[in-house]
Amino acid sequence: MKKFTCVQDIGDLKSAIEESFVIKKDRFKYVELGRNKTLMMIFFNSSLRTRLSTQKAALNLGMNVMVLDINQGAWKLETERGVIMDGDKPEHLLEAIPVMGCYCDIIGVRSFARFENRDFDYQETILNQFIQYSGRPVFSMEAATRHPLQSFADLITIEEYKKTARPKVVMTWAPHPRPLPQAVPNSFAEWMNATDYDFVITHPEGYELAPEFVGNAKVEYDQMKAFEGADFVYAKNWAAYAGDNYGQILSKDREWTVSDRQMAVTNNAYFMHCLPVRRNMIVTDEVIESPQSIVIPEAANREISATVVLKRLLEGLE
Numbered sequence: 572m573k574k575f576t577c578v579q580d581i582g583d584l585k586s587a588i589e590e591s592f593v594i595k596k597d598r599f600k601y602v603e604l605g606r607n608k609t610l611m612m613i614f615f616n617s618s619l620r621t622r623l624s625t626q627k628a629a630l631n632l633g634m635n636v637m638v639l640d641i642n643q644g645a646w647k648l649e650t651e652r653g654v655i656m657d658g659d660k661p662e663h664l665l666e667a668i669p670v671m672g673c674y675c676d677i678i679g680v681r682s683f684a685r686f687e688n689r690d691f692d693y694q695e696t697i698l699n700q701f702i703q704y705s706g707r708p709v710f711s712m713e714a715a716t717r718h719p720l721q722s723f724a725d726l727i728t729i730e731e732y733k734k735t736a737r738p739k740v741v742m743t744w745a746p747h748p749r750p751l752p753q754a755v756p757n758s759f760a761e762w763m764n765a766t767d768y769d770f771v772i773t774h775p776e777g778y779e780l781a782p783e784f785v786g787n788a789k790v791e792y793d794q795m796k797a798f799e800g801a802d803f804v805y806a807k808n809w810a811a812y813a814g815d816n817y818g819q820i821l822s823k824d825r826e827w828t829v830s831d832r833q834m835a836v837t838n839n840a841y842f843m844h845c846l847p848v849r850r851n852m853i854v855t856d857e858v859i860e861s862p863q864s865i866v867i868p869e870a871a872n873r874e875i876s877a878t879v880v881l882k883r884l885l886e887g888l889e
């Protein structure tokens with residue numbers, strides 16, 4: 572594997588899931604593979620799970636690890652080409668990227684959507700500059716339009732907990748005080764559409780995701796109807812994507828906060844969320860603390876998805 576930015580990069584999902592279960596049984600099985608290889612993790616945005624689980628995955632494979640928080644300690648970076656750099660940014664990304672590539676063997680990048688320009692975000696401008704100019708294999712630790720390490724962990728979790736071959740999985744929008752990226756819902760939808768699950772997306776009108784991510788999923792504007800008979804409920808907030816509303820908050824309707832009311836019409840569904848989660852905005856305390864909440868095992872599986880991905884990137888090194 573030469574990069575990991577989307578579901579296509581992991582190849583056959585069945586083998587990827589099988590490999591994740593092998594690694595879950597013995598996460599140090601390939602500890603020699605990464606000897607004297609260095610992972611560099613670059614964060615333009617905050618992180619807890621991705622930062623810790625990806626570092627742990629690298630240690631599972633015997634790698635050295637370097638972590639750079641771009642906004643704490645590095646020079647402020649200009650990302651636009653052609654700009655006269657007479658402002659507060661002493662360095663351009665187009666120099667910083669190849670320099671960082673000199674010091675490592677594999678690069679992970681976190682760079683959220685900025686909501687300033689939809690094309691800039693949806694062309695994955697920052698991530699693609701790392702792919703183009705670093706000279707190293709690059710993987711996404713959540714970029715503008717996807718979060719594949721999270722979605723891979725979500726799939727592993729559903730495979731572990733599902734009680735039927737084709738569970739009904741419902742991704743629901745929920746209210747939030749800030750406009751959040753579409754990366755997690757886009758990515759979850761992309762991975763769910765790559766399975767044969769019964770996948771439903773529910774959100775208020777105006778929160779339609781980009782068609783290329785919705786794919787063949789059923790979209791249901793009535794949340795209660797969507798929840799009927801669900802085996803898994805995956806909650807997440809996202810800002811509007813469509814038209815002039817890009818990056819906007821259109822609703823903070825707390826009727827969409829996942830509570831016992833909605834969970835009551837499911838098939839005793841498991842509750843999932845990528846975390847961090849705003850309690851009593853996205854989901855009530857009762858639901859996230861219930862025996863059906865699997866948000867912690869879901870987060871634990873981030874170590875597994877990252878170990879599989881890093882293993883395959885190491886195997887792809889010349």
Ligand SMILES: CCC[C@H](NC(=O)CCC(=O)O)C(=O)O
Nearest residue numbers: 749751752754755845846847849
């Ligand atoms: C893994 C999720 C990362 C990020 N979440 C946030 O930015 C939450 C920030 C907040 O709740 O203020 C998101 O929604 O994409």
Ligand SMILES: NC(=O)OP(=O)(O)O
Nearest residue numbers: 618619620621845846
């Ligand atoms: N789910 C996830 O990626 O969490 P962090 O933003 O804390 O890394």
